[in-house]
Amino acid sequence: MIYLDANATTSLLPEVLDAMLPWLREGFHNPNASYRGAKDARKAIEDAREKVAALIGAESDEVVFTGGGTESTNSALKWLARLVGRKSGRVITSAIEHSAVLKPCETFAEVGYEVARIGVDGGGRLKLEDIEAACDAAKDGGGFVSLMWANNETGVIQPIEEACAVAKERGLAFHTDAIQAVGKIPVNVREVPVDYLSLSAHKFHGPKGVGALYIRSGCRFEPMIRGGGQEKDRRSGTENTAGIVGLGKAAELAMERLSQGVNPAALRNAFEAKIVGEVSGVTVNGDLLHRLPGTSHLSFTGCEAAGLLILLDDLGVACSAGSACMTGKQQPSHVQKAMGFSDVKAKSSLRFGFSCLNTMEEAMAAAEAVKKSVEKLRRVQGGSTGPVVVYSP
Incomplete structure (x- = not known):
């Protein structure tokens, strides 16, 4: 085939599988316990966090591990919707987003939010003037922006740097679904100062069922999933140690490929x-x-x-x-x-x-x-x- x-x-790279296997066997311990095996698992998670952060130019404490890209995106959007409130909140997105963005935005519209969906040109790319117009209409009443970095169907890369600058000039929070971009092209949150970013391991040769949400330091955030307070109370649930290690290894390998122009x-x-x-x-x-x-x-x-x-x-x-x-x-x-x-x-x-x-x-x-x-x-x-x-x- x-x-x-x-x-x-994508399929797991052999190096990713090799990195995961010990944590599926002898390293099965709960990383939140206090004995040696648990502490080893905790260290493996934090090492992976540093690798993921390095891939996108973030600080390690800005990375929250999740169950995948859809969860990361939903967590960011639902929090931002709560933050701005439906009475004055304007949600700015595009007509070409993944369903992980489209579906929450449909729900926002049903309960009273104003949702603006920006169109694209014949090449599938957002027009900066349309982004500016949509943000201008929101700046007085508040709102937020969610635009994908690269489209999952056409592969077209969007003008995220310019769009982010437009939103920031108008005081709007900015989320990007970078699930198709991370690991394939350079993505750096210091150069493009988005507030929230979603990524998923299995799009760049990591395992399914694990992803991450980048939350810029200083940005407010309340979790969608509550419970034991894991991930510094930003995403509860016992961490998937093997999956997270796999994501970290995939991030490390992707960074090597990007640096070599592969x-x-x-x-x-x-x-x-x-x-x-x-x-x-x-x-x-x-x-x-x-x-x-x-x-x-x-x-x-x-x-x-x-x-x-x-x-x-x-x-x-x-x-x-x-x-x-x-x-x-x-x-x-x-x-x-x-x-x-x-x-x-x-x-x-x-x-x-x-x-x-x-x-x-x-x-x-x-x-x-x-x-x-x-x-x-x-x-x-x-x-x-x-x-x-x-x-x-």
């Missing part, structure tokens, strides 16, 4: 070049100047994504038609609709996600499989083709 769905999840962009580019050169009626979607190095989002005229997925699976290529959280749902992706896609185009689109584990041989074999699948499906469906289209801003 050629695995090209790294935006959905990323899958060359594989992605070669994959796209072969498809564009040999298959007609292809659209390369998203802003090509601002996207994650491993993400390729393509549309194929005259083909339905559902059929292509079956054919590609038969040929040993794993990819997706969009967010894994939306798999099985019939409506077109909200991200693609926000970009102006027709229903037909949205339903003919596939997402390919490369990681550091893929090879050039796999990229070329996958491109050949795409070519064969598109040609076969067009023959069966009698689909028409058109010229290659590449979005350019």
Whole structure:
């Protein structure tokens, strides 16, 4: 199987698994107890906290471990909503957010908050002037901003540094869902002074079920999960020592790759070049100047994504038609609709996600499989083709 769905999840690196195994076996102790084994577990957690903090340019006490990216995001948003209050609170987000942001914001709107959803251009990128206008409308009444760092479907990187500056100038708190960005591109909270940031281990070769929430020192925060007061009373529940250690090791390895400039962009580019050169009626979607190095989002005229997925699976290529959280749902992706896609185009689109584990041989074999699948499906469906289209801003 050629695995090209790294935006959905990634496999554990061998070094990450090796780091975790001792804490699943002999190091099973509760890290909040007082005996030696527990103290060893506590030290392992704090070592991991330092590695995660280093990856995003934070201080270790600004990192709170959670059960994953969705929990991190919900914790931040629900606290910010409580903080600003629904009578005067304006929630500013975008039309392309992950469901971990969209769903809480829908709930906020149902109970009386004003929710502003900023649109995107044809390349899937937020416009700074629209962010400014939305923040201007909130500055007198209070509110907060939550914008994703990079989109999970298209890989398009958003102008977070500029957006954060706009929010700060107007006194608005700023959260970013950086789950697709952390570990793949440089993310530094000292250079981009967000107040809250969500990340998830399994997006950069760590384990599932563990993530972190960055809370800038000095920013107020009340926990969503209360209980025994773990994580300095910011997230209760006995810590997942093995998972946290795995997150720490994955963060350490990601930092090494970033410092060495190691990323899958060359594989992605070669994959796209072969498809564009040999298959007609292809659209390369998203802003090509601002996207994650491993993400390729393509549309194929005259083909339905559902059929292509079956054919590609038969040929040993794993990819997706969009967010894994939306798999099985019939409506077109909200991200693609926000970009102006027709229903037909949205339903003919596939997402390919490369990681550091893929090879050039796999990229070329996958491109050949795409070519064969598109040609076969067009023959069966009698689909028409058109010229290659590449979005350019």
